[in-house]
Amino acid sequence: MTALFDKIMSIRLPKEFKMLTLEYYNGTTNPVQHLEGFNSLMAFCGALGPIMCRAFPTFLWKAARTWFNRLEPKSIKAFRKLSSTFLTAFASSWSFKKTPVSMTTVKQRTDESLRSYLTMFNQVKLEVEDLDPAVEFTALLSGINDKDLNWELYKKQLDNLTELRACLEEYMNTLETLDAKFKT
Structure with missing residues (x-):
């Protein structure tokens, strides 16, 4: 059972959609940087919210993948919710900007x-x-x-x-x- 809402899971990927590569996120580095990289990649691919929701877990690894798999089933209805939940979960890994x-x-x-x-x-x-x-x-x-x-x-x-x-x-x-x- 996945945390993604049924409507998100039912959306088919466009035939021309090609997933590019991005470094996996394992929960130990800055989640903001990972999310920015992911958003840039998805914008380049022309992906919208539901496809972004489906693609996001494929770039998670180790503790981050475990975190995603333990989310409440069908609790994610939009990418905004997924990204805010992700940032909150890994807030301790943030590296703050220097002044x-x-x-x-x-x-x-x-x-x-x-x-x-x-x-x-x-x-x-x-x-x-x-x-x-x-x-x-x-x-x-x-x-x-x-x-x-x-x-x-x-x-x-x-x-x-x-x-x-x-x-x-x-x-x-x-x-x-x-x-x-x-x-x-």
């Missing part, structure tokens, strides 16, 4: 290379919506833990993020060239 303040917590460790720090900084940056370049500039600059580099950047009196990134790239390239020269 611009999150950028100020990314600091270069003493033993960390500048390139490694920039990689971490950029990963956090991707999780922040509408990050103001001035905030990014300040956070990036304040997170650098290399005294010599900080002194060089201070002397240059940089005005913007583009200038800062160019100086950092030049500094990293110079360090890497010198390291290679003196290792041989």
Whole structure:
């Protein structure tokens, strides 16, 4: 017995309907991201609510599939209900969006290379919506833990993020060239 209402189950899939692939959801990652991906996939396929309801469980795995199978029989009459029930059930797996303040917590460790720090900084940056370049500039600059580099950047009196990134790239390239020269 399925949680989907009889009317949903009775709708035939159009002959031209081709199910594309999407990563399975197992209950341990962000359900919002999974639902957004699913909605995008269904929009691309031209699927409407009832077909979306029928397709959704095929992308569930492990705990998420168990959750779906334990829903009250015939309790889902629309995709809106299915998606809200899904989001509620897996709310503890949500990853909350970072704010611009999150950028100020990314600091270069003493033993960390500048390139490694920039990689971490950029990963956090991707999780922040509408990050103001001035905030990014300040956070990036304040997170650098290399005294010599900080002194060089201070002397240059940089005005913007583009200038800062160019100086950092030049500094990293110079360090890497010198390291290679003196290792041989």
